[in-house]
Amino acid sequence: MLQRVISLTVRDVRFQTSLEQHGSDAMHTDPDYSAAYVVIDTDCGLKGFGLTFTVGKGTEIVVRAVDALAGLVVGKSLQEIVSDFRGFYRLLTSDGQMRWLGPEKGVIHLATAAVLNAVWDLWARAEVFITCADCFFRLPEDQMLKEGYPAYTTSCAWLGYPDQQLKQLCTDALEGGWTKFKVKVGADLEDDIRRCRLIRQMIGPNNTLMIDANQRWDVDEAISWVSRLSEFKPLWIEEPTSPDDILGHAAISKALAPLGIGVATGEQCANRVMFKQFLQASALQFVQIDSCRLGSVNENLAVLLMAHKFKVPVCPHAGGVGLCELVQHLILFDYICVSASLSDRMCEYVDHLHEHFVNPVVIQDAHYMPPKDPGYSCEMLESSVQRHQYPEGEAWKAAHEQMTKA
Ligand SMILES: C[C@H](O)[C@@H](O)[C@@H](O)[C@H](O)C(=O)O
Ligand SMILES: [Mg+2]
Numbered sequence: 001m002l003q004r005v006i007s008l009t010v011r012d013v014r015f016q017t018s019l020e021q022h023g024s025d026a027m028h029t030d031p032d033y034s035a036a037y038v039v040i041d042t043d044c045g046l047k048g049f050g051l052t053f054t055v056g057k058g059t060e061i062v063v064r065a066v067d068a069l070a071g072l073v074v075g076k077s078l079q080e081i082v083s084d085f086r087g088f089y090r091l092l093t094s095d096g097q098m099r100w101l102g103p104e105k106g107v108i109h110l111a112t113a114a115v116l117n118a119v120w121d122l123w124a125r126a127e128v129f130i131t132c133a134d135c136f137f138r139l140p141e142d143q144m145l146k147e148g149y150p151a152y153t154t155s156c157a158w159l160g161y162p163d164q165q166l167k168q169l170c171t172d173a174l175e176g177g178w179t180k181f182k183v184k185v186g187a188d189l190e191d192d193i194r195r196c197r198l199i200r201q202m203i204g205p206n207n208t209l210m211i212d213a214n215q216r217w218d219v220d221e222a223i224s225w226v227s228r229l230s231e232f233k234p235l236w237i238e239e240p241t242s243p244d245d246i247l248g249h250a251a252i253s254k255a256l257a258p259l260g261i262g263v264a265t266g267e268q269c270a271n272r273v274m275f276k277q278f279l280q281a282s283a284l285q286f287v288q289i290d291s292c293r294l295g296s297v298n299e300n301l302a303v304l305l306m307a308h309k310f311k312v313p314v315c316p317h318a319g320g321v322g323l324c325e326l327v328q329h330l331i332l333f334d335y336i337c338v339s340a341s342l343s344d345r346m347c348e349y350v351d352h353l354h355e356h357f358v359n360p361v362v363i364q365d366a367h368y369m370p371p372k373d374p375g376y377s378c379e380m381l382e383s384s385v386q387r388h389q390y391p392e393g394e395a396w397k398a399a400h401e402q403m404t405k406a
Helices: 059-070 078-083 085-093 106-126 135-147 163-175 189-203 219-232 246-259 272-280 296-309 323-339 382-388 394-405
Strands: 005-014 034-042 047-054 149-157 180-184 208-212 236-238 262-265 347-349 362-364 367-369
Touching: 005 059, 005 106, 005 382, 034 059, 034 106, 047 059, 047 106, 059 106, 078 085, 078 106, 085 106, 085 296, 106 296, 135 323, 149 163, 149 189, 149 208, 149 323, 163 189, 180 189, 189 208, 189 219, 208 219, 219 246, 246 262, 246 272, 272 296, 296 323, 323 347, 323 367, 382 394
Parallel strands: 149 180, 149 347, 180 208, 208 236, 236 262
Antiparallel strands: 005 034, 034 047, 149 367, 362 367
């Protein structure tokens, strides 16, 4: 058997996280964590699972884009794909007609990520992975197996959470061994001051605080707003302004450096070319790769190598639905094969929706423990997919009925 791809299906799967304000921030006030979920079937029965993350409406557009790319995958053998993976990547991103939709940005690139994530999953399941015998790689690998990769939590302080909930979640997280916390900011300065003060008081001076504005400000506004929050000693301000404004980020970085605050960005950084310029312009101090925004493992590896060259730490964006499951592979690769450093490095963790995965992430003592099952860890439980498929799944039918009653 050639492991030839015989079909590629994609489904629109959405979770009603907005009901309880999970995932809310200054720009995305009612996110329903969602995925365009891809399954690749091969002639030998082996399957590959992939997804890209979205926040609700519009997932159907990503689904259509995946459908449009499917013809480039179906009929190919896995061998044909991986023996020239660069060529295959270019086939998906450089189709003479479809590249007009990007190139390598927006909906079409999210779709590319979903497809390629499934191809990587298929490849990983097909191969018996050979552990690196080389003693340099061996050491970091053993360390990861024993201790795991350090994580930080964003789950305590979504923007829509009331103070009481924030306090409770923070207390629980501290008890659970968490030492690094991210707080959403950017909608109202007085609220931010109150919430940051509360969290800083609870976590004490030695734990780490990060703040995230999700692109809410102009450049000057970002500098003055964050300066007002500097007394709470955040390690970074994340996405202070438009994700495309490289020189704006450089100006913010320069202005905040004397306050000891770095700039982090990447969850909406369109592609490796943008990352290259961010790095060249000293516009970020923390690289936040994203497993679904960039073109899967292929493009993320390019960014990891560039970050290493520029000596900028990588702290991946995760959370959403399935992002933790995916990105743990990338950050482990970064540590074992590229950076071998944990200095200023940590991977985001968000405590939602893991129960819908066949092999959910394992967190121990605020660390990601290396996944043991073959593949890219984003196979969802079929029962969850069916229940949450939009709009026909039971979860959505029930929601719709409730809305029509009200
Ligand atoms: C809408 C989402 O929850 C975002 O708020 C989230 O990705 C966030 O920016 C993060 O850094 O985790
Ligand atoms: Mg963010």
